[in-house]
Amino acid sequence: MTDRQSKGIDKYSLIIPTYNERLNIALIVYLVFKHLKDVDFEVIVVDDGSPDGTQDVVKQLQDVYGEDRILLRARPRKMGLGTAYAHGLKHASGDFVVIMDADLSHHPKYLPSFIKRQHETGASIVTGTRYVKGGGVHGWNLMRKLTSRGANVLAQTFLWPGVSDLTGSFRLYRKSVLEDLINSCVSKGYVFQMEMIVRASRKGFHIEEVPITFVDRVFGSSKLGGSEIVEYLKGLIYLLLTT
Amino acid sequence: MKHIIKILSLLMAVFAVWVGLLQISVVPRDQSWLLPVYLTISLGCYGLFMVGIGLMQFPTCPHEAVLLQQDITEAKEFLKQRGVDVGPD
Numbered sequence: 042m043t044d045r046q047s048k049g050i051d052k053y054s055l056i057i058p059t060y061n062e063r064l065n066i067a068l069i070v071y072l073v074f075k076h077l078k079d080v081d082f083e084v085i086v087v088d089d090g091s092p093d094g095t096q097d098v099v100k101q102l103q104d105v106y107g108e109d110r111i112l113l114r115a116r117p118r119k120m121g122l123g124t125a126y127a128h129g130l131k132h133a134s135g136d137f138v139v140i141m142d143a144d145l146s147h148h149p150k151y152l153p154s155f156i157k158r159q160h161e162t163g164a165s166i167v168t169g170t171r172y173v174k175g176g177g178v179h180g181w182n183l184m185r186k187l188t189s190r191g192a193n194v195l196a197q198t199f200l201w202p203g204v205s206d207l208t209g210s211f212r213l214y215r216k217s218v219l220e221d222l223i224n225s226c227v228s229k230g231y232v233f234q235m236e237m238i239v240r241a242s243r244k245g246f247h248i249e250e251v252p253i254t255f256v257d258r259v260f261g262s263s264k265l266g267g268s269e270i271v272e273y274l275k276g277l278i279y280l281l282l283t284t
Numbered sequence: 285m286k287h288i289i290k291i292l293s294l295l296m297a298v299f300a301v302w303v304g305l306l307q308i309s310v311v312p313r314d315q316s317w318l319l320p321v322y323l324t325i326s327l328g329c330y331g332l333f334m335v336g337i338g339l340m341q342f343p344t345c346p347h348e349a350v351l352l353q354q355d356i357t358e359a360k361e362f363l364k365q366r367g368v369d370v371g372p373d
Contacts, residue, residue, distance in 0.1 A: 177345035
């Protein structure tokens with residue numbers, strides 16, 4: 042046991058995968074440091090060879106906050122989200138791991154509530170949910186809300202997942218639990234997030250939810266067309282049959 | 285136990301109830317095929333109802349967008365002073 046662990050002080054590793062998030066990564070690092078003032082943590086930026094110079098900004102951030110607090114663990118090119126988490130995990134020295142998006146849809150101000158809930162309940166996973174009172178989404182039009190709600194009802198009816206927000210990716214995991222789940226999951230994209238939480242539920246891990254608000258600034262550029270819906274349904278059937 | 289087994293067991297239980305109802309002839313024989321149809325339609329209606337309710341109650345947070353803009357301004361000021369490139373204003 043390290044000195045720190047024998048004193049009972051938990052360390053948190055925040056894994057943030059990035060691709061072309063030159064401005065957002067700076068903003069999010071500032072907000073993380075603002076909201077986690079008395080917490081022992083490190084930020085692990087897993088950048089997939091961004092052509093916009095994201096890594097240069099990360100190096101500037103290291104000058105401001107310290108190389109021990111901000112770790113840059115880059116990869117040569119886009120290699121997928123699941124492997125990004127696995128890669129970040131290899132370099133994580135915390136007892137707990139938080140995964141979050143770099144685009145500010147996951148606001149660091151909720152990090153203390155994740156930590157608090159975990160302390161209060163001893164949970165292995167604390168997941169942010171957008172769909173309960175106290176949570177919410179901004180920036181979605183009616184169609185987007187409809188597909189989100191429809192997808193949620195389908196998933197609840199057939200999978201009984203035990204959480205209200207299946208596709209959310211703002212989560213805190215006990216490090217050992219994340220390692221276990223990453224090794225068990227094979228899907229890609231947001232179905233990967235679903236698979237993680239459903240498998241966690243099946244394995245009996247203690248999962249808690251905290252409300253979060255989600256401000257989608259990029260929705261205009263991302264499409265939610267027919268192929269996304271097909272991918273979702275395929276993922277749902279896969280999870281129905283294999284979990 | 286795999287989840288699919290749970291679902292199939294549930295379906296089996298429902299099927300057994302249906303067969304039981306047939307045996308005690310509560311429902312006339314020539315209409316007995318309607319029960320599974322009714323069940324499926326009810327399930328579909330329930331699903332649509334839940335989607336509608338959820339849509340009406342969908343939690344939104346327009347004020348969060350405003351707060352986020354404030355956070356972004358604050359962050360840019362701080363970082364600019366310390367030599368981090370936060371782009372043109």
